[in-house]
Every structure is written in structure tokens, then in C-alpha cells.
Amino acid sequence: MSFEIDAPKICEQLEGTDRQQKTRALAGLRELCQNAPKNVSTEDIAEVFDQLYLHLLKAYDDRFESVRDHAVQAVDAFLQLLPPMDFHLLNVVSTLAERMGKAETVEPSEEIRLLYIAQLHLMVRKYAQMGNVGVFRECYPQVVKVLIKSIKDDYPLVQREGCGTLVDLAKVANTQELRPFCESLAVALYGMLNHKHAQARISAVEAIGRISLHFDASGESMRRLFSEISPLLMDSMPLVRREVGQVGVLMCLELPDRYSFFERILPMILCCLKDDSPEVVKDISGKWLLCGKQYFFENEAELSQQEISDPPVENYPKNVMRPTIGCRGLVQRALRLLQLITRETGDWKDNVRLHSLKLLYQFVLHAEAAMTPKFFEIYGDVAHACIDPVAEVSAEAAKAADLMGRLLAYDAWIEHGFNGLERNARESYMRCFYHMFTASLGGNYEQLMRLAQLLRSVDYSHTLKPGFQKYILKLLHTVLEKSLKINAGQEELMELYECVYVACIKVMALSHSLTGGRNEDVEFGQTLIGKIMGLEQVSEAKLHERWFHLALKDVDNLDATLEDNAEPVMLLDGLINICLIRATYISDLIEKVKVVFEHCCDSAQVKVFSSLSVASLLWSQTVDIEREQSTQLLSHFVSEVVEPYLTWKAGSSAEAMRSLAMATLCALAQGAEEEAVEVLPALAKHMPSLLEDRNVTTRHYAVKAVVYFRGMSVEDLKPLAYSTMQRMDDPSAGIRSLAALAVGKLKPKFKSESEEGSGGEREVWETFVKRAMDLLLLYHESPEKDIRAAVEVTLKELVPPYQEAWEERYQRARAMCQNKDQLDGLYKKVTVAEDPSQQATSSHLDPLLS
Known part of the structure; x- marks a missing residue:
């Protein structure tokens, strides 16, 4: 069957000026x-086609867009049917070069x-399919001009089609023929790498990967290629990142001189293995196995x-598949790149730091023990990354450090790890070492002891940085955990636990002082103390009594004008709050406190005295010794710490210390009630002035404390009573x-009736009771509910033993009273037996004095 067409007529129509006639002719040819x-x-x-091609190609330059459109489509239809011929190729390419290969834009229509x-x-596809792509060698200059123009086009679809054309051409082109044009093509493609459309970036990356196989490896082209394409590993679109990984795989498999460029190729692949997108990881992982296999x-x-x-790694991370030996071998030959990777962990861009740490993780995962010698070079960079202000970055650094601890040769890196800690008492090195050491299987007694002593030292345990404190405690926990797996004697373990205790208690103390109370670090430290208690089979009190004095010895340099936020003051304050007052170290504690009171600033003195006051409330619980010894200790404590500040001195600082001394005395009276009976009478001489002190807080505590002055004679108690x-x-x-x-709680110790002057004592005290009753009756008329309730409670205490005096004072008051009904009501309440409601009133008020 023939291909019949009236070629002369169509040529004549195409030569005409009628647009519709030309478009109909071209459409007919296409159909x-x-x-x-x-x-x-x-x-x-x-x-x-030989008869028509000149007229068809001439129509490419027609002034009507529709004619040009139909002309291109008609030629496409012929090319689909024609065999690959140099003649046709050269003519069409020459025409395309005229229309699209010039510097200026000749064709205005994007379509x-x-x-x-x-x-x-x-x-390109047709000639490549027929194995005759070599015919392009004569027109490569023109083809490249067209491709470059299309890649730089403003229309994204044109750019992507140009990239696709270049990819297909590069797949089948002869390297020697295409190489002279690769540099100019690559430069044009680099401009697309920042395109706003992700598909355009993907097309550009794919094209760059293909032409890279034709580059001259000895030139600078490859180096620039890697520097241009690498930033796209951090692209926001997963498909773009995947394309970069695929280019890396392509180079790894097909680049002629790939062995020279493994150090630059591998990051492109390894980054995708740690990508956030599961699809990217899955796709590149399969292709990475092919690289390893090859x-x-x-x-x-x-x-x-x-x-x-190649035995299996005993401590390999869970849920992580071990790379094949081929993949590991590829990475192990590129370890020189590690220093460059870790250098980027200090970049100012967050995504660059995160990207470099993910890459480091993959290097560690593949290199395993072979990477151990490089630890000396990267320790500082990884440590710095562990304290990155961006949580995601620091978490990734922690993962890399954990993996290093598992896979690197323990005996080879541990000494350098210790050296880093000893030379750099910083949170960064501490965190890195913690993650590595905790994840590792190593750790003998000498190493654990060395670490515990290091953490106990001033450089570490005396830090005021909360993050640093947290990781000291975490590392102490690791020491305790590893101590369960070592061969050591009981004495050696006790020495180890002693170091851990002292370091732990000091960190807890400073953390407590920094926040003004218990916090997460203090609670975590308490769990460590609990672990030591379990290991040593002792109570917490016994543990403190055994080793607390060692921590107290480390509180040094107090003989200076230190403020309340100075480290020695905060340490002492925290130790008092956490471990309280105990018999075994009370003498040492008193000496430290006296140094603070003598040399430190007012704020520091107030801080420590306040903590002593709180700790004094628990005296009977913490000073667990015989009554006689406890009384002696209390007397010594009061005489050395409290009594010197009960006397009046001028100045606001002295006033504050006087108030705290009174608060401490009040706390001791409540916390050591039995011992206080013997100790407090010696301080009675100070109470009248304290009860009249200008400071309301001092008077408040003095009134609360006065009820604990018991067993005193009338003569000694009388000044306190009237005050x-x-x-x-x-x-x-x-x-x-x-x-x-x-007033109702004060009770003197009367002489026995057989002793001389016993009657006079009772008369003196009854006189005080009468005056007290007069005042109480007077204040019962007050509109204040609290004072009226207090009067009722006190009269119930005073009336039973002094019934006659009460009747007398009642009648006297009733004669002068305006509200006799109210007074009569009070009389009935205090002179009859208490009912449950009255008892409730009494019990409600008693806590005011506790």
C-alpha cells in the first residue's frame, strides 16, 4: 500500500499567506x-518527506503561532515513521538550533x-533505540545549545523536558564525544538546583548525575559537582533528597573513576539511609546493598x-540491621572524611549540624571498630554537639555517641575518654562520655573508681550548672549499675560507694539550693542514695551518719565575704537541708556554720541560719542517740550557734540574725521537747528583751517559744510571764x-510545802494569775474573734486551779463591764465541764503555739 500525498499542492499551500490553509495542510499531514x-x-x-521537509522546517519560523505549532507536530509525526538518517537529523537539529539555540529568545511561545x-x-530516544546515537556527533554543538537554552528557560516544563532529554542522551552517548560539552551543561543545571519547583530540582539532579559519568575526573568539574549537589541532601522535599541519594548510588555503581571519589559519593547515600522519610530510606537501602555487593x-x-x-557485635543496638561486609568495606576506606563531617557539627545553621550528625551516625554504624583510631580526632566535636541548644541536634549527637560506645574498641578509646574528662571539666565532654560509657560493655573496678573520684572532685561535683549536675548524677547511676558486674571485694566496693555517695550528695545539695527546694535532680539523686542503701544494707540515717562528714569536709573557702549565691555557701546550705542535723557530724557542722557567721556576708548568714532553723524541727528524729547525750549536743549547739545572736545588737543585719536565732530556738524547743526542758532555762535571761524586740518576727517566735520554758522556779519564770x-x-x-x-501554758515548779518560802511563791504566782485574768477579761470584749477564742481557751486552763481568784476577778469585772450578758456567757463556759464543741475550739487554737 502506497503513502499517497499531493506534495506539490501542500508545498504551494505552505508557501501561501493564508493561516487557515497552512494549518489545515499541516494537520492533514499529521493525521x-x-x-x-x-x-x-x-x-x-x-x-x-524529502519533498516537504524544507517547507515544513520553514514553517517553524512562521509568524502565526498556530502554524508553528502544527508544523512541529507534523514533523514529529514523520520522525516517528522514518528510520534514523543523518540527513534528516541534521536538518531538524539545525532548525531547532535556529529557533532555540541562540542567546536571545527567538520563539516567544512557551508551549x-x-x-x-x-x-x-x-x-534522541528514537536514535538511541536503534543503536545509532553516534549520528549526533556531528551536531553535538547545536544539540548542546538547545539543551542549555531549555535548561535556562523560564517555563518549568521546558526545563524539565530539557533535563529529560539530556538524561536520555547521556545514557547512550559516547563519553569522548560528549565530554567537551559536559562542563557547560553542568553549569546550566546548577542554576536549577535552587528552583522553587521540587520536580525541576529533581530533574536537574538526575541530569547532573548522568552527565557526571562523562566528566574528566582529573579536572575540577567533579569537585564542583559535589559541592553544588550536596546541599540538596537537606532539601525540604523527600523526593529531592532521594534523587540525590540515587545519584550517589549511580556514581557508586557506574562512575569510571569511582574509587577516587568514594569519600564524596558515600555521604550522598549514607545521609539518605538516616532520612526522616521512610520511603527514602527504603528505596536507597535496597540500592545501597547493590553497591556493597558490587x-x-x-x-x-x-x-x-x-x-x-567477622563475629557478630555483642552489644549491637536493637532494631538496627547490621550493614553487609561490602557496605562496611566501602565506608571503612573513606574514614578520612570523618573530620570534615564533625567540623560541620559546629556550623551556624541548625539543619547543617543535624545533617552532619546523622551522617556521622551512619559512618559509625558502618565503620564499627575500624573507626576507633579516629575517636581522638572527633571527640571534642561530638562532645560539643551533645550540648547543642537545639534539642533535635543534641539528641542526634547523643545517638551517635551511644553508637560509638557500642561499636568502638572499648580498651582503645576509654583512656582517651578519661583524659578528655580530666582536661575538660565541661558538660559537653561529660555528656558525650556518659552516652559512650553507659552504652559500652566495659568498666572494671579501677575505671569505676577513677570515674567516681573524678566526679567527686571540686571541678565536677561543685558545679552550679543544672544540666551538668543532671549528667553527673546519671553517670553516677551508671557507675552503680556497672559495679554489679565487676569482680571486687567488699572493702573495695564500699570505697567505691563512698565516692559515689559523696559526689551524689554534693550535687543534690547544690541543686536543692539553686531551685530553693526539691526538684527532679534531687529526686533522682535520692534514688541513687536508695540504691547505695540497698547495696550496703543500711538505712538512710546510718548512711548519712557514716559518710556525710566527708561531704562536709569538701565545703571549703568559707572564710571570705561570700554572698548567699556563692558556691560554698550554697553547698553548705543544701547539705543542711538534705541531710539535716545528726550526732556524728554535728561538731563539724557547727564549725562550718561559725565560719560562715564570722566571715560571710549578711545574706549568706541568713540563708544558712534559716536552713538550720528548719532542720532543727526534726532534731528528735535525726539525732537518734540516748537522751543524756542528745541533751549535751543540744546544749552545745545552742551555746555555739544560737545563744550568741539572742542578745540585742544594733543594725538590720543583727536584727535579722536575732530573729533567725529565735526561730531556731523555737524549732529546737519543738523538735527536741524533752531535751529542751533542761537546756532552755539557761536562756531565760534573754527572753524578756526578745519578747519586746522591735522586729515582729522575733516577738512572734519568742511568744511561741516561751511556753517550752518548763520546770523553772517562780522567781525565774516571773520575768518571762509578765513579759x-x-x-x-x-x-x-x-x-x-x-x-x-x-499565758495559760506557763506553769512554774513550786517548792514543796515543807520547804521554806513555798507559800510566798504561790502567792506571787497567784498575783500574776489575777493580773492575767483581768487582762483576759478585758480583751474578751475585743471585736477580734481570734483573741476572744484564745481568752476562752486560756481561762479554761487557769480557772480550775484558781477558782477563788476567778470568782473575785469575775465579780470585779462584772461591776465595770458594759456587756454583762457576754461576760456571763464566758463565766458559764469556763466554770463548767467542757463539752465536745468547746474541746473542738481548744484543739483548733492549740496549733497556734506549735
């Missing part, structure tokens, strides 16, 4: 080619420019021997109520 019979001979088609480059792509095949003699002596009674007229309502309650 004729598309509907051509299968058995039509190519000679017939070629004969027709037609797309048709032009698509036509070139069609010829490398193993190419180096089988060497790697097969290594495979025989307390005067406080019922205090400006502070709270003190007035406390004083009203306290």
Missing part, C-alpha cells in the same frame, strides 16, 4: 502519518518551545578473608492571740 498503514514502506515516507525540546527528545565482588579476595573473622502578758497588748493581732494562749 496522514498517524493513520498510515502498518505495511507502508519507509522509502515511500522518506520520499514524501512551542516545549514542542521544540520535546522533538529533540523524540529524536564492591565485595570487586574486592572479593580481601573481603572474603575479613568475612571469615508574755505584756504581749497581749502587742500591735500585731497574731502575737496578741499567741500571747493570750501562752
Whole structure:
């Protein structure tokens, strides 16, 4: 069947000026080619095309866009049917070069420019399919001009089609023929790497990868290629990152001089193995195995021997597949790159730091023990990354350090790890060492002891940085855990636990002082103390009594004008709050406190005294010794620490210390009630002035403490009693109520009736009781509910033993009272037996004095 067409007529139509006539003719040609019979001979088609091609190609320059459009499509239809011929190729390419290969944009239509480059792509595919791509050698200059113009086009579809054309051409082109043009093509493609469309970036990366196989390895082209394409490993689009990984795989498999460039190729692949997108990881992982397989095949003699002596790693991370020996071999030959990778962990861009750490993780995973010698070079960089302000970056650094601890040769890196800690008492080295040491299987007694002593030292355990404190405690926990797996005697283990205890308690103390109370670090430290208690089989109290004095010895340099935020002051303050007061170290504690009171600033003195006051409340619980010895210790403590500050001195600082001394005395009276009975009478001489002190807090604690002065004679108690009674007229309502309650609690120790002067004592005290009753009745008329309630409670204490005096004072008061009904009601309440409701009132008020 023939390919019949009236070629002269069509030529005449194409030569005309009628646009519609030309478009109809071109459309007819396209349809004729598309509907051509299968058995039509190519000679017939070629004969027709030979008659028409000049007019068809001339139509590429027609002033009407629709004519140009139909002309390109008509030529496409002919090219689909024609065999690859140099003649046709050269003519079409020359025309395309005229339309798209010039510096200026000749073709204004974006759609037609797309048709032009698509036509070139069609010829590349067709000629490549027939194995005759060599015909392009004569027109490479023109083809490259068209490709470069398309790559730089403003229309993204044209750019992508140009990249696709270049990819297909590079797949089949002869390297020697294409190489002279690779540099200019690559430069054009680099401009697309920052394109706003992800698909355009993907197309550019794919094209760069393909032409890289034709580069001259001895030039600078490859170096620039890697520097241009590597940033796309951090692209926001997973498909772009995957394409970079695929280019890396392509180079690893097909680049002629790949062995020279493994150090630059491998990061492109390894980064994708740690990508955030599971699809990227899955796709590149499979292709990475092919790279390893090929490398193993190419180096089988060497790697097969290594495979025989390649036991499984005992401490390998869970849920992580171990790379094949070929993949590991590839990475192990590129370890020189490690220093460059870790250098980027200090970059100012967050994503660069994160990217470099993910790459480091993959290097460690593949290199395993072979990377151990490089630890000396990268220790500082990894340590710095562990304290990165960006949580995601520091977490990735921790993962890399953990993996190094598992896979690097322990005996080879541990000494350098210790040296880093000893030379650099910083949180960064501490964190890195913690992750490595905890993950490793190593650790003998000498190493654990060396670490515990290091953490106990001033440089570490005396730090005021919360993050540093946290990791000291975590590392101490690791020491305790590893101590369960070592061979050591009981005495050796006790010495180790002693170091751990002292370091732990000091860190807890400083952390407590920094936050003003218990926090997460203090609670975690408490769990460590609990572990030591379990290992030593002792109670917490016994543990503190055994070793706390060692921590107290480390509180040094207190003989200076230190503020309350100075490290020695904070350490002492924290130790007091956490371990309280105990018999075994109370003498040492008193000496430290006296140094603070003598040399440190007012704020430091107040801070320490305040903590002593709180700790004194628990005296009976913490000073667990016989009564007689406890009384002696209490007397010594009061005389050395409290009594010197009970006397009046001028100045606001002395006033604050006096107030705290009174608070401490009050706390001791409550916390050591039995011992206080014997110790407090010696301090009675100070109480009248303290009860009248200008500071309301001092008066408050003095009134609360006065009720604990028991077993005193009337003569000794009388000044305290009258001073307390005067406080019922205090400006502070709270003190007035406390004083009203306290008056009823004061009870002297009378002489026996057989002793001389016993009657006089009772008369003296009854006189005080009468005056007290008068005042109480007076204050019962007050509108304040608290004072009236306190009066009722106190009268119930005073009336039973002094019934006659009460009747007398009641009648006297009733004669002068305005509200007799209220007074009569009070009389009935205090002179009859208490009912449950009255008991409730009493129990409600008693805590005011506790």
C-alpha cells in the first residue's frame, strides 16, 4: 500500500499567506502519518518527506503561532515513521538550533518551545533505540545549545523536558564525544538546583548525575559537582533528597573513576539511609546493598578473608540491621572524611549540624571498630554537639555517641575518654562520655573508681550548672549499675560507694539550693542514695551518719565575704537541708556554720541560719542517740550557734540574725521537747528583751517559744510571764492571740510545802494569775474573734486551779463591764465541764503555739 500525498499542492499551500490553509495542510499531514498503514514502506515516507521537509522546517519560523505549532507536530509525526538518517537529523537539529539555540529568545511561545525540546527528545530516544546515537556527533554543538537554552528557560516544563532529554542522551552517548560539552551543561543545571519547583530540582539532579559519568575526573568539574549537589541532601522535599541519594548510588555503581571519589559519593547515600522519610530510606537501602555487593565482588579476595573473622557485635543496638561486609568495606576506606563531617557539627545553621550528625551516625554504624583510631580526632566535636541548644541536634549527637560506645574498641578509646574528662571539666565532654560509657560493655573496678573520684572532685561535683549536675548524677547511676558486674571485694566496693555517695550528695545539695527546694535532680539523686542503701544494707540515717562528714569536709573557702549565691555557701546550705542535723557530724557542722557567721556576708548568714532553723524541727528524729547525750549536743549547739545572736545588737543585719536565732530556738524547743526542758532555762535571761524586740518576727517566735520554758522556779519564770502578758497588748493581732494562749501554758515548779518560802511563791504566782485574768477579761470584749477564742481557751486552763481568784476577778469585772450578758456567757463556759464543741475550739487554737 502506497503513502499517497499531493506534495506539490501542500508545498504551494505552505508557501501561501493564508493561516487557515497552512494549518489545515499541516494537520492533514499529521493525521496522514498517524493513520498510515502498518505495511507502508519507509522509502515511500522518506520520499514524501524529502519533498516537504524544507517547507515544513520553514514553517517553524512562521509568524502565526498556530502554524508553528502544527508544523512541529507534523514533523514529529514523520520522525516517528522514518528510520534514523543523518540527513534528516541534521536538518531538524539545525532548525531547532535556529529557533532555540541562540542567546536571545527567538520563539516567544512557551508551549512551542516545549514542542521544540520535546522533538529533540523524540529524536534522541528514537536514535538511541536503534543503536545509532553516534549520528549526533556531528551536531553535538547545536544539540548542546538547545539543551542549555531549555535548561535556562523560564517555563518549568521546558526545563524539565530539557533535563529529560539530556538524561536520555547521556545514557547512550559516547563519553569522548560528549565530554567537551559536559562542563557547560553542568553549569546550566546548577542554576536549577535552587528552583522553587521540587520536580525541576529533581530533574536537574538526575541530569547532573548522568552527565557526571562523562566528566574528566582529573579536572575540577567533579569537585564542583559535589559541592553544588550536596546541599540538596537537606532539601525540604523527600523526593529531592532521594534523587540525590540515587545519584550517589549511580556514581557508586557506574562512575569510571569511582574509587577516587568514594569519600564524596558515600555521604550522598549514607545521609539518605538516616532520612526522616521512610520511603527514602527504603528505596536507597535496597540500592545501597547493590553497591556493597558490587564492591565485595570487586574486592572479593580481601573481603572474603575479613568475612571469615567477622563475629557478630555483642552489644549491637536493637532494631538496627547490621550493614553487609561490602557496605562496611566501602565506608571503612573513606574514614578520612570523618573530620570534615564533625567540623560541620559546629556550623551556624541548625539543619547543617543535624545533617552532619546523622551522617556521622551512619559512618559509625558502618565503620564499627575500624573507626576507633579516629575517636581522638572527633571527640571534642561530638562532645560539643551533645550540648547543642537545639534539642533535635543534641539528641542526634547523643545517638551517635551511644553508637560509638557500642561499636568502638572499648580498651582503645576509654583512656582517651578519661583524659578528655580530666582536661575538660565541661558538660559537653561529660555528656558525650556518659552516652559512650553507659552504652559500652566495659568498666572494671579501677575505671569505676577513677570515674567516681573524678566526679567527686571540686571541678565536677561543685558545679552550679543544672544540666551538668543532671549528667553527673546519671553517670553516677551508671557507675552503680556497672559495679554489679565487676569482680571486687567488699572493702573495695564500699570505697567505691563512698565516692559515689559523696559526689551524689554534693550535687543534690547544690541543686536543692539553686531551685530553693526539691526538684527532679534531687529526686533522682535520692534514688541513687536508695540504691547505695540497698547495696550496703543500711538505712538512710546510718548512711548519712557514716559518710556525710566527708561531704562536709569538701565545703571549703568559707572564710571570705561570700554572698548567699556563692558556691560554698550554697553547698553548705543544701547539705543542711538534705541531710539535716545528726550526732556524728554535728561538731563539724557547727564549725562550718561559725565560719560562715564570722566571715560571710549578711545574706549568706541568713540563708544558712534559716536552713538550720528548719532542720532543727526534726532534731528528735535525726539525732537518734540516748537522751543524756542528745541533751549535751543540744546544749552545745545552742551555746555555739544560737545563744550568741539572742542578745540585742544594733543594725538590720543583727536584727535579722536575732530573729533567725529565735526561730531556731523555737524549732529546737519543738523538735527536741524533752531535751529542751533542761537546756532552755539557761536562756531565760534573754527572753524578756526578745519578747519586746522591735522586729515582729522575733516577738512572734519568742511568744511561741516561751511556753517550752518548763520546770523553772517562780522567781525565774516571773520575768518571762509578765513579759508574755505584756504581749497581749502587742500591735500585731497574731502575737496578741499567741500571747493570750501562752499565758495559760506557763506553769512554774513550786517548792514543796515543807520547804521554806513555798507559800510566798504561790502567792506571787497567784498575783500574776489575777493580773492575767483581768487582762483576759478585758480583751474578751475585743471585736477580734481570734483573741476572744484564745481568752476562752486560756481561762479554761487557769480557772480550775484558781477558782477563788476567778470568782473575785469575775465579780470585779462584772461591776465595770458594759456587756454583762457576754461576760456571763464566758463565766458559764469556763466554770463548767467542757463539752465536745468547746474541746473542738481548744484543739483548733492549740496549733497556734506549735
